[in-house]
Amino acid sequence: MGTARRRLGSTLAAVTSVAVSLVLVAGCSSGSDADKARTEDGKTVITMGLFGVMGIKETDLLDRYMKENPDIVVKADVAGDEQSYYTALQTHLTAGSGLKDIQGIEIGRAKELVDTRADAFADLSKDGDLTHFLPWKSSQVTTKDGKLLGLGTDIGPMAVCYRKDLFEQAGLPTDREEVAKLWAGDWSKYVDAGRDFKANSKDKKVAFMDSASGLFNAMIYGGDKQFYDKDGKLVYRDNPVVTDAWKLSVDAARSGLTARLRQFQPGWDPGLANGTFATAVCPAWMLAHISEKAGPANKGKWDVAKAPKGANWGGSFLGVMESSPVKKEAEKLVAWLTAPEQQAYIFEKLGNFPSSKKAIDTPEVSSGTSPYFSDAPIGQIFGDAAKEIPDEQILGRKDGSIKDTFSAGLQLVEQGKNPDEAWKTTDERIEKLTR
Structure with missing residues (x-):
């Protein structure tokens, strides 16, 4: 999607505008103010920066998570254009401020972040059972010393x-x-x-x-x-x-x-x-x-x-920022959002194809159809295509x-x-x- 997941004159102007506006936001949310902003009515606030149609804000997943975890409030901002999103993310990483607790990562940016910004991300390699992911998926955001910068959402x-x-x-x-x-x-x-x-x-x-x-x-x-x-x-x-x-x-x-x-x-x-x-x-x-x-x-x-x-x-990941004051809560949310059940649910609702082997094998995915696309058996079509993807x-x-x-x-x-x-x-x- 990567996501969505995905996107030189007119675009540059848009990128610059987004970057500048987000820098201004960053200036208002640094230092102790950022810590204070993490609570609301006594609840812990987790912020997310997403792009395209990753299926997280477009479905009721966040509402469900907050219902199951009444002490948590999740606020997600979605940029329609990934190119603008990534430019802003780089600006925030350089400034060391303005970052969300959780940031989406598009596959085309993964290697650059692994090589140059790994220190900014929390290591998710020990966050529960990760064997349900396609092995090549996790390897795309893993450093040479084994640090895992994100958990996979979808593949393309x-x-x-x-x-x-x-x-x-x-x-x-x-x-x-x-x-x-x-x-x-x-x-x-x-x-x-x-x-x-x-x-x-x-x-x-x-x-x-x-x-x-x-x-x-x-x-x-x-x-x-x-x-x-x-x-x-x-x-x-x-x-x-x-x-x-x-x-x-x-x-x-x-x-x-x-x-x-x-x-x-x-x-x-x-x-x-x-x-x-x-x-x-x-x-x-x-x-x-x-x-x-x-x-x-x-x-x-x-x-x-x-x-x-x-x-x-394409395809995307969710990473947790090392500097997040609610890092543990954010890691828990990312693990839940990328679990097989939630990946299968996003596929049912939107068609984003899971990076979880376990999710791919569920009836919800393998037998999935799309009413919009003439009831096409998209679970079978994309599942067969996934098997042809190079290892x-x-x-x-x-x-x-x-x-x-x-x-x-x-x-x-x-x-x-x-x-x-x-x-x-x-x-x-x-x-x-x-x-």
Whole structure:
């Protein structure tokens, strides 16, 4: 989600605005005032900083927890844009103030925090039974000396979300199993299906896919490494997983198959509601966002089909700040929120796929369907995809920022820039941010 989980002019202005506003908040909540703010009407107050749709504030979980623990009050703030959220989090970490007791961590930021900010987080390695998590999930936020910075919430096995009505207008099959056969085993077949859609669609204003960057992300996260190798060396220039994804995404963009949008950026949400595009590569955590932004009018028009290849895009963690005056209470809350039962519950309500092996095996998950997405058996679809996720995904310090930079580079292509020039610009930006 990662989450949600996920998101350079207009965005920079938004990031700056959020960061500045949160710095102001930080200035008002440091020192002894922060300690005083941790109690309210005699109850202990736990604060949370979240992003996207992590399923914690969007469900009744916090209400349930407070009912079961009447001496606790939980206050959660949610930033819709993860990029802005992370910029603010970095500001607070540098200032040493303004941090929530619990902070969400997106997978693309995990390695950077492990390498540079591990001292700011409490060690959760001894918080109860952690064997229910997928082993590779916890390893993504574990330091070399065994410190665990967060507990896993969701993972991002991928599928393709598509509009049945728009497929029908273009003469393509609408049954999800037949749709999956169009591109089984090869992302280039997905692009070929897009060519057929474009040639036969009755509405020439409707694009086949939302963005070239969505396709790019789907392809790169099917490998065990993307931008870095195990030694922390940048390898994206020579990694065929990255170069092949760039080439196919550029092909889709230059063939007019995309709506020239970036997921979670301006224009994308209205595109979901107005049928601007017929497909979107969708990790499990994205279903909640699509159903919310596409709205009730489009319920039953969307469906979910198996992706060409298994991959994991996104996923999140909850970490507790070492400086929190209510650290023990916060650790207890994080352990409860990420327990199998709560992960299965979030999946039932929103579709965020569990990082808990135990939760994945429950009937609530394995037999789960989505009424919004035409009763698609999302538990089975995403469960099968999860089994295809590589046992190891090598993360690097600037993974999230590099992904965002590639997304911006592909948007340059969608806007008409020469692909070689767009690659050069992307490469220069990555070199600058990784110095």
